[in-house]
Amino acid sequence: MLLAVGLIGVALAVHWFDRDGLRQSSGAPITFPDVLYFTMITITTVGYGDIVPVTTEARLFDALVVTPIRIFVWLIFLGSAYDFLFKRVGEQWRMNVIQRNLDGHVVVAGYGTSGAEAVTELVSRGAKPETIVVIDDSPAALQAAEACGTTVMAGNATRNAALEAARIDRARALIVAAGRDDTSILIVLTARRLAPNVPISVVIRSGDNEAIAYQAGANTVINPASFAGLLLAGSTHGAHIAEYMADLAADDGRVGLNERLVTADEVGKPLAEIRTGLGHRIYRGGRMFCFWEPEAKQLEAGDTIIEVVPREGVRAVP
Known part of the structure; x- marks a missing residue:
């Protein structure tokens, strides 16, 4: 908007200082309102012919300066309309489509x-x-x-x-x-x-x-700081403990942790006998039991198993 006003202001100023090069069909003297009217009409349209440039300088200015200003002003307004209307409407429509599919x-x-x-x-x-x-x-x-x-x-x-x-x-x-x-x-x-x-x-x-x-x-x-502390502390108890913990957490490691529900053929069996990996824990009724506890000796329907598996055995995220 500032650019458009600036361009119109330039045309208005030149027309006012060169108002002797303009003539009205009525023959009346050119006043500032006449110059303002002529400038706005010339920039937004091709004019109505009631005020026309009569000198060579005025005609060259309208041909070489006002015409490009007219084009720039229209592009500015069209660009603004696209940004404020079409682009936002299109973006809203795109977001609605995305939201429906989420x-x-x-x-x-x-x-x-x-x-x-x-x-x-x-x-x-x-x-x-x-x-x-x-x-x-x-x-x-x-x-x-x-x-x-x-x-x-x-x-x-x-x-x-x-x-x-x-x-x-x-x-x-x-x-x-x-x-x-x-x-x-x-x-x-x-x-x-x-x-x-x-x-x-x-x-x-x-x-x-x-x-x-x-x-x-x-x-x-x-807590990133706490996790880093676990790795650092683990490294003091063995050269490979921290490496293994990072291996479990990273996607590019050889092993990974997997969480899944117990299958029908596993019900009644101990956690140690699952075939997909090494069972570490089960979650049952909101409580956690480790592999050495009595509850892990017999899996029940609805149990959630935490196991260590080869990396290719980690269930992919759907």
């Missing part, structure tokens, strides 16, 4: 270092990038996430509207990596109210806030 997806709130690593790991484990929805209010972060093929949504994940737009109630899981503990916990609270059953994993950097994150509704709380 089901069983993973929502990532925050695309900083942890969020980006989580997306990379999800994709390397078999998740299709388009089934990952990244919410962030940083254009640079959204651009980086979109370059990975993910679905991106600009917004503040602490607000209901952003999570509702990402169809959090139909998501398979939510990963919260906002970069600040208070923001992450607020996202967890908002998401838990909108989707009571969605699994929520959150990155918390302060140990004092881990309990608060669980109280807010998080199912899993990850």
Whole structure:
């Protein structure tokens, strides 16, 4: 708009100072309102002929300067109309199509270092990038996430509207990596109210806030500093302990952790006899039992098994 006003101002100024080169069909003297009228009509249309340039200089100015200004002004207005109307309507239509198809997806709130690593790991484990929805209010972060093929949504994940737009109630899981503990916990609270059953994993950097994150509704709380501490402490008890722990967590390791439900043919058998991997734990009725405990001697229907399997045996993310 400023550029358009500036171009019109240039034409108006030149027409006013060269008003002796203009003539009215009525023969009346040229006044400033006449110059303003002639300038606006000439720039927006080809004119009505009631005021015309009569000198060579005035005609050359209209031909060589006003005509390009007319073209630029129209392009500016058309570009603005496209940006404010067509582009936004098209973007809204595209988002509506995306939202209708969102089901069983993973929502990532925050695309900083942890969020980006989580997306990379999800994709390397078999998740299709388009089934990952990244919410962030940083254009640079959204651009980086979109370059990975993910679905991106600009917004503040602490607000209901952003999570509702990402169809959090139909998501398979939510990963919260906002970069600040208070923001992450607020996202967890908002998401838990909108989707009571969605699994929520959150990155918390302060140990004092881990309990608060669980109280807010998080199912899993990850503390990067604590995990690094585990690896460092493990390395002091054996040269290969930290390596094995990293091997379990990374996608490019030789082994991996797998979580699955017990199968019908495994019911009644001990955890040690499963054929898919090495059983470590079972979860039954909200309680956890390790492989040496009596409850692990006989698997029951509905048990969830945590096992260590060869990397190719890790179930791919749908």
